[in-house]
Structure formats: structure tokens, C-alpha cells
Amino acid sequence: MKVTSRILAVIAVTLLYLPITSRCEPPKTCSLASWNIRILSDNSRTPEELSRIAMILQNYDFIAIEEVRDLRVLDRLTQLCTNYSYIASPQVGGGVKEIYAFFYRKDIVQPIGTACLLKDTSNYFIREPFIGTFKIGNFDFTICAIHLLFGDSAKTRRKELVLMRKVVAAIQKANYKEDDVILVGDFNFPYNDVGWQMGDYIPLFTGKTTIGNKSAFDNMWINEKYTREFEGSTRIYKYDHDEYNDDINAAYKACSDHRPISAKFYIDLLDDDINDYGNLQNIEVK
Secondary structure, eight states, X not given: OHHHHHHHHHHHHHHHTSOGGGTTOOOSEEEEEEEEEEEEOTTSOOHHHHHHHHHHHTTOSEEEEEEEOOHHHHHHHHHHSTTEEEEEOOOBOSSSOBEEEEEEETTTEEEEEEEEXXXXXXXXXXXXXXXXXXEETTEEEEEEEEEOOOOSSHHHHHHHHTTHHHHHXXXXXXXXXXXXXXEEEEOSSOTTOTTOOOTTOEESOOSOOBGGGOOXXXXXXXXXXXXXXXXXXXXXXXXXXXXXXXXXXXXXXXXXXXXXEEEEEESSSOOSSTTXXXXXXXXXXX
């Protein structure tokens, strides 16, 4: 009993003098991610594989997912990630239909308004971008996710890429004073391709984002003038190396040919957008 009492006393004193931040302060940052999960459908993943994907997703507070094929697989993921919810887009694409999903922690992420696809009456895009506004703490932002065409030639594929600045500008114009517009997705081009015409927007990733270090196709673009909440930290999660010992075939089959990318943003700064979010329903590139 004497030994036990001494141990308890030591523990009590240790806890008393721990820094206050480790005991009660809420987190000051959130993690936003984007991940193209290869052919993510109800039929394409075993329970074991989907559990592995779910464990990776739970590293992030908010994830834009590209290449979803059906809602059932998203429902299965929310059963595995019990503190998460999702907003899915309508189907997009030509012969092969895909769905975008905003997958997020429902205890801290607040959807604002209704997410929607960009109007594309001119048929500029094979898969129209998906746009939504969210708030985490004091950090509110509008995110635009897209999976660009992977065509037979770079010239064909680049026709969509050169429109990215117009997409962001159209969102900002419709979004009133909410200027935190973040562009994410699988662009099928590296950050330094000649097709990028993003003005004051900068890419947050320059490293390889596909397994086996093959390509730098995934990215997240922000305007630091407006998105001052960017904390400065980014990560490309190399699960093919960390979890599958560089067995590319195993990593591809279990998860994807793409790695998740993520960045941290402060959520305790003063809101500089006055909660004026505009209307995303009629955004169109002309």
C-alpha cells in the first residue's frame, strides 16, 4: 500500500505541473487533405482494405476525396470512422462516372450552405469541379476539388488546366467577402507545368504525390493574401513506403496509386471575412 500511495502521489504531482496546453487547451490547427483513392467503390475494396483506408483518413480533419464511384463505400467509411460525415457530389464524367466527396470530422467541421458542382454549360470539363464552404473554429474557407482529365496527350489535357485560375476567380466573385478559396485535387500535371496561370496563388506541394515517387500530380493551391491561416506545415503521406515497404503493387491494390496530401491551418485567428459567403449555386466559367 505504501508503494502504491507513493506512485499515486508522484503521478498527481507530475500532472499538476504539466504545461496547461497539454491538459485542457483545444487544438489550434486543423488538417486539410486531398486524396485520389483509386476506384473507390463498394465492390473494389475488401473490409481489410477499407479499414486501412479509414485509418489513414482519420489522420485528417477534412479530406477532399477524388475518384469515388458510389455512395455505399462512403457509408461504409463512416461506419469505420464513426466521428466523420461526408457530402458527396452528383456523378461527373464521360463514360466512367465519378463522385467527389468532402469527408470531415463532424464534431469540429461545420458545412456552410450547400455544396455544388460548378456550372459548365460550355462543356469545358470532363469532370466539373465540386465546391463547398466550411468552417472549423474561426477558420472559414471555400474549397474547390477537381480531378482533371488524363487524356492521350498533354496538349489535350492542358485545356482544362489553363482554366483553373478562372475557376478560382469565378468562385471568389460569387463568394462576396469570403476570399479563402482553396483549390485541391488530382490535376494530372505537376505544379510547375506551363499550363498553370494562377496569378497570386501558390502550390503547397512540390514533391512526388503518387506511389513509387512517379509523379507530382496532386496539389493544394492557396492565395496567402487571403488564406492567412496557413500554418506552414504540409505532408505527403508515403504509405507505400511506411506501411508497405515500397511494395508498390500491394499499396496500389490496398489503397491507391496516389498519396494523401495535407496542410495545417490555424483555427483560432480572428475571422477576416465577416461570414459573408455568397451563393455557390450559379458559379460558371465564361
